[in-house]
Amino acid sequence: MSSKEKPTLGGTRIKTRKRNITTPLDPSTFADAVVQLYLDNAGDLELVAKSIESSELDFSRYGETFFEVIFIGGRTQPGTVKPDEGERHSFSILDCEPIREVILPYVLYIQKILRRRPFLIKSLENVMRKFLQSLELFEENDRKKLAIFTSLTFTQKLSGLQPETVFQPLLKDSLVAKGLSLSFMTDFFKEYLKDSSFDDLILILKKGKMEDNLLEFFPTAKRSPEGFSEHFNKEGLTALVEYNEKKMFEVKLKEMKSVLTTLIAEETDISEVIETVKQQAKESKFPDIEVVRMLWDVLMDAIQWSGKNQQQNVNSALRQVKAWAKLLNAFCTSGRLELELMYKIQIQCYEDAKLMKLFPEIVRSLYDQDVLAEDTILLWFRRGANPKGRQTFVKALEPFVNWLEEAEEEE
Incomplete structure (x- = not known):
């Protein structure tokens, strides 16, 4: 009885795995495109938001660049807060007046963007952290604008924004020693209380794990209960003094x-x-x-x-x-x-x-x-x-x- 031989392949074709080809990052081109949207719409935030909505820009890759353009009108140099080369627009947060009524539309504009692209909240946090950690590089007026903007992000309840993440950079030793952290937090408190109750402010402090550590924002020479009371009483924040006591x-x-x-x-x-x-x-x-x-x-x-x-x-x-x-x-x-x-x-x-x-x-x-x-x-x-x-x-x-x-x- 003859046995049939199993057929064998004459040759083997080895399939190679397709490599995931990624496009190199190009934040400069992205920043220029966003700047152009501002220029095309003459800084009208309603129109800019509509243009962004219909655009095909890759926000998932360039989220931080997008918020840099919102804050300073263009892209920052890598690793710094200094403006990079490239096109800029003059309708940024740091180009406007340090007045809450002027800055509020920017916060509402960002809120509108985040509702459609909630994944961008992390990018916003990162840019805010970067700017707050570099307060000493900003002029007094610009620091005031950042404080107003920060207070409005919480009064307007931007979904997912974490107080602890935002405020942690302010405990940087050099910022505390120069009094910049205390000045920023004072402006933040005063602006926040214009829209919200003191209980809401305490809730923010608790979420940020700061309610028991407010003295840490004071320079060492003023870091005492007496220094705390003297400073905030002078600034008209007596409710905060009473709460701390x-x-x-x-x-x-x-x-x-x-x-x-x-x-x-x-x-x-x-x-x-x-x-x-x-x-x-x-x-x-x-x-x-x-x-x-x-x-x-x-x-x-x-x-x-x-x-x-x-x-x-x-x-x-x-x-x-x-x-x-x-x-x-x-x-x-x-x-x-x-x-x-x-x-x-x-x-x-x-x-x-x-x-x-x-x-x-x-x-x-x-x-x-x-x-x-x-x-x-x-x-x-x-x-x-x-x-x-x-x-x-x-x-x-x-x-x-x-x-x-x-x-x-x-x-």
């Missing part, structure tokens, strides 16, 4: 709470705790009322609360009050401060379900430990101003108040 207060209060929590956990001698709190309160210039509120918060936070056992919670709270009554007494030095402590207890018992029934017990314990005076308790009972849970707590405290009044009559 509040933030600093919160930071110091958090530090003080942390120290006190550690002292309580370590069962430090109460006289040492009192001296430590007094010293920190003096250094941080804390109001007496804030110290009293803070003491109560820390003492209650240190308790190991039971989830369901109400009596156990009562016992824990009363033990804590008794153990640290001397600390509370050292700072409740007036009827006003005692009343503030009662309000603090009232609010906490109202807001925390497990403490709702503890209010009369705690008040009585504080009375027994000489932290709260009889007059303070009666004043709260008769004319207390805080409405949170007041009716419930007044009713719960009524038997104790009756006892106080009867004892007073007997005396």
